Amino acid sequence: MMDFMGFGMAWMWIFGLLLLTGLVLLIVFLVRALSAGPNRGSRRSGEATRARGILEERYARGKLSTEEYQERLRILNENS
Known part of the structure; x- marks a missing residue:
């Protein structure tokens, strides 16, 4: 029974790490998109x-x- 619980805990750690990584990447993407919007x-x-x-x-x-x-x-004013 102890091995099963340890394996379940490992999956929870992996899931938590993936979730945290996804959140960090989402925040970085949003900050870059919002800060560079008008200056693109x-x-x-x-x-x-x-x-x-x-x-x-x-x-x-x-x-x-x-x-x-x-x-x-x-011509310059039309193209810019």
């Missing part, structure tokens, strides 16, 4: 900001006409 597009917006800066620099140096600058800026 930050890389893309950073690329758009960099592209806009390059465009402004080229316009300031006279490498682009006003029409070219406005057209490319319009």
Whole structure:
């Protein structure tokens, strides 16, 4: 009878450990999802900001006409 109870206790420990691990993973997943929610597009917006800066620099140096600058800026704003 003692062996059976010991085996049952082992399963309870394994089940408890799996349950605890699952809860920890769920909490980690939720924290990451909620904290990174609004910033998921930050890389893309950073690329758009960099592209806009390059465009402004080229316009300031006279490498682009006003029409070219406005057209490319319009395209950038549509894509970002």
